[in-house]
Amino acid sequence: MERLQKVIANSGICSRRKAEELILAGKVTVNGQVVTTLGTKVSDKDIVEVDGIKLMSEEKEYYLLNKPRGIVTTTSDDKNRKTVIDLIATKKRIYPIGRLDYDTTGVLLLTNDGEFANMIMHPKNEIDKVYMAKVEGILTGEAIYQLEHGIIVDNIKMVASKVKIKKVDSKTNHSFVEITIHEGKNHQVKKMFEAVGYHVEKLKREKIAFLTTKGLNSGEYRKLSNKEISKLYVLASKK
Numbered sequence: 001m002e003r004l005q006k007v008i009a010n011s012g013i014c015s016r017r018k019a020e021e022l023i024l025a026g027k028v029t030v031n032g033q034v035v036t037t038l039g040t041k042v043s044d045k046d047i048v049e050v051d052g053i054k055l056m057s058e059e060k061e062y063y064l065l066n067k068p069r070g071i072v073t074t075t076s077d078d079k080n081r082k083t084v085i086d087l088i089a090t091k092k093r094i095y096p097i098g099r100l101d102y103d104t105t106g107v108l109l110l111t112n113d114g115e116f117a118n119m120i121m122h123p124k125n126e127i128d129k130v131y132m133a134k135v136e137g138i139l140t141g142e143a144i145y146q147l148e149h150g151i152i153v154d155n156i157k158m159v160a161s162k163v164k165i166k167k168v169d170s171k172t173n174h175s176f177v178e179i180t181i182h183e184g185k186n187h188q189v190k191k192m193f194e195a196v197g198y199h200v201e202k203l204k205r206e207k208i209a210f211l212t213t214k215g216l217n218s219g220e221y222r223k224l225s226n227k228e229i230s231k232l233y234v235l236a237s238k239k
């Protein structure tokens with residue numbers, strides 16, 4: 001079940017805000033009945049009409065982008081900066097699944113399929129998001145223990161499912177740490193390291209589940225295959 005304004009927007013005919021206006025103006029019917037309540041939930045089986053025209057559900061698209069540094073992960077930016085959407089040649093209303101910071105690089109998925117986006121993001125599905133963090137200082141065993149057993153950040157418990165030191169550069173005093181999480185809270189990795197006393201200087205998302213940036217230069221993207229999409233659903237269903 002999804003909110004009516006989202007279903008209308010996802011069909012590609014207008015923005016969510018415009019969809020809300022249409023609903024409030026009494027131009028939208030669900031199974032023949034006028035609905036003027038924002039947030040009414042509808043399913044795939046409900047027939048939604050706008051101005052008497054039946055909505056066709058938009059063809060779904062799924063992309064994997066190797067996000068470069070210096071790009072925002074939103075659909076539009078009030079400062080007019082380039083967004084990840086500008087990098088992808090499509091007419092569909094796609095959006096990023098979760099966020100990578102302006103200076104974070106690596107695997108970013110984009111789609112116009114809300115169900116798929118929820119499946120990837122919901123922590124209960126335990127889809128691995130694997131990051132490589134270059135942190136200032138030499139990470140201690142105690143810090144790893146804390147990251148893996150949960151720390152409270154902004155009143156929320158955040159846990160890494162795995163933390164592995166990949167390399168230590170004692171000359172420049174840096175550690176290269178692979179950290180796996182299942183959630184995607186804002187600035188989560190950076191905040192988790194800050195909470196145990198380390199500053200993240202560079203961050204790359206190396207993987208979402210089995211998906212990597214292999215074969216993609218920075219800024220390049222490709223479509224996910226049907227096989228990859230099914231495999232992700234299978235992984236989620238096992239949790």
Ligand code: URA
Pocket residue numbers: 099100101102104186187188189190191203
């Ligand atoms: N965690 C962060 O701190 N930043 C990102 O971009 C992604 C995860």
